[in-house]
Amino acid sequence: MGEKHIDELSGVETTGHEWDGITELNNPMPRWWLWTFYATVVWALAYTIAYPAWPMISSATTGVLGYSSRADVKNELAAAEAAKSDYIEAVKSNSVGDILADDKLRQLATAAGSAAFKVNCIQCHASGAQGSPGFPNLNDDEWLWGGSIDQIYKSIAHGVRFDGDENTHASEMPAFADIIEPKQVNEVAAYVASLSGTADTPELAAAGAKVFADNCAACHGDNAKGNKELGAPDLTDAIALYASGQAAIVSQVRHPKHGVMPAWGARLGDVNVKELAIFVHSLGGGE
Template sequence: MSEKQIDEVSGVSTTGHEWDGIKELDNPMPRWWLWTFYATVVWALAYAIAFPAWPLINSATTGLLGYSSRADVKNELAAVEAAKADYVAEIAAKSVEEILADENLRTFATAAGSATFKVNCVQCHGSGAEGGPGYPNLNDDEWLWGGDIESIRQSIAHGIRYSEDADTRVSEMPAFRDVLQPGEIQQVAAFAASLSGMNADAEMAAAGKPLFEQNCAACHGESGNGNREMGAPDLTDAIWLYGSSQAEIAAQIRSPKHGVMPAWGGRLGDVAVKELSVFVHSLGGGE
């Protein structure tokens, strides 16, 4: 056994460790630190015995106190549900028009609908409900099927072209590639573009007007203002679901795209659909 080395300056023995000429003194730990350390060990053992701590195969030890953070959360959620039960019951009993007329119910439904929208609708309509190519902007005043509160509820509850719901809204523009010649499709596209004030070849637009009246006016109207009963969009504004260039309009005439929105009534329930309807109506585009 090697002899202890004593540091000449402090008179304290060293641990025998040396690094680059620097030796480590073997000073004892302060008493207060040791007692603090021992106390934490005792506290940890007591905590492990009193509270859930040790993992088992399918659960964990419950602890002598029987505390459960999950139970706390469950109780808090139950308290929240109880607090809003009266509002939910009123919403279930009233129509969306009556909910709008009641300031307290409208405020509650808007907040609840906002949460529902963030979970179920932002994937298509965007976090700000601004939409995108093929997905309608819910903030503007252009509504294919109407923007009053009941029309919005109907669209949300039963969906658009959703085959599993018998009451879904249905509109389908035919593919005119089998009806019109390629040149005629370009002429109709030019005329449709001109309806909203976009630059279009005047000669082609003039030639497309009678073709439009023969093939498109039945749904979109002679002036192109659309028809909400049929879900036919207004062609005179600057809002285009699948693009506003003449080429994009021609592509839609040639082989139209038809979006599908699921029916949310069966998925979310009547109350959530009403709340979602009130929220969408509140975005600014609701009529």
């Protein structure tokens, strides 16, 4: 072994390492640092003895305290399932009206309904429930089949013109191109458009009023305010399901479109349908 080299200025032994004429002093670590290091070593050994740590062939050491993070997760999941089952039972046993009247249950149902809406309904009604051509806007207070909580529930559960459900909403507007003259079609379209101030030929509205009274009032009402029992829309506003304007009204009178909505009750179950009804009602347009 070579002789130890002592730094002349500090009197401290060097390690023998040198970089560009700078030598490294072999100063000892601070005592507090060493004791902290030793304490962490002891803590690590104690931890591996107390808790599961050392891997074995098909398992691991269980630790003297018997702790298991998997058991904790299992217990938390079981508690969550128990709470969920209590909520589901409450939704099952209460009507949508009762759920709406219970603040806590309503909040839970609204949150669950929002999630269900994103999965099942946005394809037609859009992510913000604002609808699209042929699919109603669920945010306003214009309802074809009624906007009370019970009416919304029925519409979701049984659908509209859905062949697989005998309780579905069912109505059909005749194709008036086969019933009245083309001139009368234009006249009644002008009259209907005039009710919302969108008529292109308002001079035809007076004649169209008679055509309306003879052919349309039975469903849409004498005042053209519609009939929710028949799904007949209110014609006095400018809200149109498919397209707006007098030309669109002419097309609808001649060859009406009839939308179809699935009956979600059989697909999703009563709990999810109630949650969806509560959520749709919460959007602000519910009656």
